Amino acid sequence: MAATIAHGWFSATDTNRRKIATSEPFWVRALLIALAVSFFGLFLLLPLGVVFAEAFKKGWAGYAAGVLNDDALSAIKLTLLVAAIAVPLHLVFGVAAAWAIAKFDFRGKQLLLSLIDLPFSVSPVVSGLIYVLLFGTQGWFGPLLADSNIKILFAVPGIVLATIFVTFPFVARELIPLMQAQGCDEEEAAVVLGASGWTIFRQVTLPNIKWGLLYGVILCNARAMGEFGAVSVVSGHIRGRTNTMPLQVEILYNEYNFAAAFAVASLLALLALVTLGIKRFVEWRLAASGKQQAFIERGQS
Amino acid sequence: MTALPLAPPRRAFFFRQHSVLPGFSLALGYSVLYLALIVLIPLAAVFLKSTELGWAGFWHATTQPRVLASFKLSFGASLIAAAINVVFGLIFAWVLVRYRFPGRRIMDALIDLPFALPTAVAGIALATLYANNGWIGSILAPLGIEVAYTPVGVLVALIFIGLPFVVRTVQPVLEDLEAEVEEAAACLGANRWQTFRKVIVPYLTPALLTGFAMAFARAVGEYGSVIFIAGNMPMVSEIMPLMIITKLEQYDYAGATAIAVVMLVVAFVLLLLVNLLQAWTQRAHQRN
Numbered sequence: 001m002a003a004t005i006a007h008g009w010f011s012a013t014d015t016n017r018r019k020i021a022t023s024e025p026f027w028v029r030a031l032l033i034a035l036a037v038s039f040f041g042l043f044l045l046l047p048l049g050v051v052f053a054e055a056f057k058k059g060w061a062g063y064a065a066g067v068l069n070d071d072a073l074s075a076i077k078l079t080l081l082v083a084a085i086a087v088p089l090h091l092v093f094g095v096a097a098a099w100a101i102a103k104f105d106f107r108g109k110q111l112l113l114s115l116i117d118l119p120f121s122v123s124p125v126v127s128g129l130i131y132v133l134l135f136g137t138q139g140w141f142g143p144l145l146a147d148s149n150i151k152i153l154f155a156v157p158g159i160v161l162a163t164i165f166v167t168f169p170f171v172a173r174e175l176i177p178l179m180q181a182q183g184c185d186e187e188e189a190a191v192v193l194g195a196s197g198w199t200i201f202r203q204v205t206l207p208n209i210k211w212g213l214l215y216g217v218i219l220c221n222a223r224a225m226g227e228f229g230a231v232s233v234v235s236g237h238i239r240g241r242t243n244t245m246p247l248q249v250e251i252l253y254n255e256y257n258f259a260a261a262f263a264v265a266s267l268l269a270l271l272a273l274v275t276l277g278i279k280r281f282v283e284w285r286l287a288a289s290g291k292q293q294a295f296i297e298r299g300q301s
Numbered sequence: 302m303t304a305l306p307l308a309p310p311r312r313a314f315f316f317r318q319h320s321v322l323p324g325f326s327l328a329l330g331y332s333v334l335y336l337a338l339i340v341l342i343p344l345a346a347v348f349l350k351s352t353e354l355g356w357a358g359f360w361h362a363t364t365q366p367r368v369l370a371s372f373k374l375s376f377g378a379s380l381i382a383a384a385i386n387v388v389f390g391l392i393f394a395w396v397l398v399r400y401r402f403p404g405r406r407i408m409d410a411l412i413d414l415p416f417a418l419p420t421a422v423a424g425i426a427l428a429t430l431y432a433n434n435g436w437i438g439s440i441l442a443p444l445g446i447e448v449a450y451t452p453v454g455v456l457v458a459l460i461f462i463g464l465p466f467v468v469r470t471v472q473p474v475l476e477d478l479e480a481e482v483e484e485a486a487a488c489l490g491a492n493r494w495q496t497f498r499k500v501i502v503p504y505l506t507p508a509l510l511t512g513f514a515m516a517f518a519r520a521v522g523e524y525g526s527v528i529f530i531a532g533n534m535p536m537v538s539e540i541m542p543l544m545i546i547t548k549l550e551q552y553d554y555a556g557a558t559a560i561a562v563v564m565l566v567v568a569f570v571l572l573l574l575v576n577l578l579q580a581w582t583q584r585a586h587q588r589n
Contacts, residue, residue: 022483024493029400036396036408039389042437043461044414047426050436054429093335100328105317112333114576118340121568123522124420125542126561129549130343133350138554140346164339187322197323219416226419229524229542233549246421246525253425253529262429265422272417279417280410 051269054262066252066263074240075248075264078156082244083224086163090220091213094171099205102179103187113176119168127165128233131158154236159244162230167223174216175209178286182208211289215282222275226268344565351562354555362559367535368544372563374452375541379520382459386516387509390467397468398475412469415462420525427458428529450532455540458526463516470512471505474582478504507582511575518571522564 023029056063066072097116101109119127133139135152145152152158186208190200206213228246235242237251245264252261351359362368396402397409415423431438431449438449448454478501486496524542531538539547541564548557 022480022487023399028493032392032396033400033402036389036392037404039392040408040411043464044411046430046436047423047461048411048414048418050426050430051422093332096328096335097332100325100332103322104320104325104329106315106325106329107317112336114572115336115340117572118344121518121522121572122344123524123542123561123564123568125524125545126347126522126564129545129557129561130347132549133346133554133558134343136554161339165343168340184320184322191321191323200322201324222417226417226422228419228421232524233546246419249419249421249425258429261425265419265425268419268422272414272419272422275417276410276413279413 048269051262051265054258055266057262058259062259063263063266066260067267069260071240071243072248072260072264075243075245076267078159078243079225079245081156082160082163083221085160086167086224087217087221089164090167090171091217093168094175094216095209095213097172098175098179098209099201101176102182103184116172117169119165122165124166124227124229125233128162128230130165131161131234153234154238155242158234159231159242162234163224163227166227166230167220170220170223171213171216174212174219178209178212179205211282211285215279215286218275218278218282222271225271347558347561347565350554350558354559358555359559359562362556363563367539368556368560370536371539371541371544374455374538375521378452378455378459378540379517382456382463382520383513383517385460386463386467387513390464390512390516391471391505391509393464393468394471394475398472413465415465420462420523421529423461423526424458424529427454427461427526431457431530449530450534450538452531452538454530454532455527455538458530459520459523462523462526463520466515466519467509467512470515470582471508474505474508504585507578507585511578511582514571514575514578518568518575521567521571 024032055066058065097112100106101112132153134141135145135158136142137146139153152161186204187200190204195203225244226246227244228250231244232247232250235244235247237243237247239251243251245268249261249265249268252258252264354362393408393412397405397412428449429435431441431454433439433442433447433449435449441448446453448457482500482504483496486500491499522542524540524546527540528543531540531543533539533543541560545557545560545564548554548560
């Protein structure tokens with residue numbers, strides 16, 4: 001320490017050399033940051049900004065007129081309904097799949113994992129098309145449905161099915177790695193202590209996975225409410241009846257009713273921002289609990 | 302422990318390791334049933350439907366000039382967009398991991414915006430920005446550059462939706478890169494550029510390729526963010542998913558199915574590729 005103070009010039013060159021060795025010159029750093037910031041502004045901030053700017057172009061009155069009319073309100077209601085059906089279904093499936101895959105070791109596990117991920121790699125339009133092929137008038141179940149007077153295609157059930165398909169992997173794929181990392185020690189201890197299966201899940205597993213579960217659920221919800229391509233194929237675009245919010249945006253935009261289109265779009269953009277906010281918060285919580293876990297393990301060893 | 306089998310032989314074949322935890326059959330049974338009903342049976346319907354066409358019908362449906370033009374545009378624009386995303390994704394990951402600057406945390410959080418923003422919203426926002434009277438379009442128009450309602454518009458939309466894939470696959474790998482490796486390179490006399498090219502880039506290559514494949518796969522199937530800015534002119538700016546919609550509107554179910562089968566096969570091949578690349582990334586990771 002004394003030597004560094006005495007030979008100030010030495011310490012200076014020393015830190016300089018370290019900087020040169022594992023960091024970039026100032027102009028490279030500045031250039032890279034400038035590139036990233038301008039690309040960020042151009043491709044992410046401007047599209048987000050234009051949504052709100054266009055939505056409020058005609059002031060609050062124009063905005064309210066866009067959002068508070070019968071068609072828009074029924075689109076909002078349908079969107080909420082679809083998410084309220086799809087998300088709980090995937091919650092149950094995600095927990096069941098993660099329990100089987102993370103807590104047990106069986107043949108075919110890798111295949112099951114890949115199959116769960118499958119809907120992510122299918123184009124939204126193809127996801128809609130498969131339900132047309134199943135339930136359309138020329139489809140497998142088409143004649144049967146027509147005879148019994150059940151409408152799936154161009155009606156709410158079709159929209160729900162298409163949404164369920166595209167949001168399929170969200171909860172499961174967040175939970176599986178988390179539960180795999182946590183292992184089975186705590187649950188096995190609970191078995192030894194005589195706890196029943198349901199008690200183990202509620203008292204041991206659920207508190208451990210609650211943040212991961214929330215993470216999967218909010219991502220699933222955002223996609224369920226925002227899905228466009230798949231829903232567009234099966235909806236039939238009947239105003240006030242089978243239009244979800246993204247479909248309502250499309251119709252208004254194609255009618256050159258830009259203020260109303262962007263007003264409804266701004267609600268969806270807000271949903272996206274809230275989703276990202278909660279996602280950040282959960283990531284922070286998961287990191288905090290992960291650190292705690294690591295801290296406890298280090299203390300034990 | 303070794304002498305006494307804990308489960309009957311048949312179960313021992315299925316289970317790689319015995320477990321005392323309950324609920325396996327219920328959890329697995331429910332998962333497989335739900336998976337079959339929602340995903341597998343409907344997907345099988347597409348392939349079965351396409352067999353009704355026969356080879357000649359399939360070939361005819363997929364080689365019409367308008368369909369071929371949409372294949373070319375979709376694959377071409379997706380390739381270019383994914384390549385641009387690799388370059389900027391690496392810059393973003395690098396800047397976010399290595400540098401501290403004002404707004405870094407906001408940037409880090411908003412990188413996922415294309416995942417969270419509904420595609421239709423992104424689509425109308427981009428179309429409005431790049432239209433001739435839009436914020437960006439009005440700057441580009443006097444220069445003679447038209448983006449909206451041209452194939453370049455398709456490219457812009459595909460860059461937007463693909464960016465987070467590369468950033469989010471490269472970022473964690475870059476965070477795990479030990480400083481010692483770069484210090485060692487410096488000690489051996491490498492300058493910064495040599496260290497980047499010979500040490501950091503090879504280390505990041507599996508992650509970059511994974512991000513590229515994921516961005517490409519997403520871009521090929523993307524619909525909502527593209528159709529508003531594309532203009533959808535036949536032979537010029539129609540993408541593959543739009544061709545399916547067009548065929549459906551003409552009640553040409555067979556034609557739509559044939560294009561869907563091509564897209565599904567491409568998607569499955571890409572999924573396999575991504576899985577292999579991820580396994581490679583993990584192996585490279587463990588070696589370090």
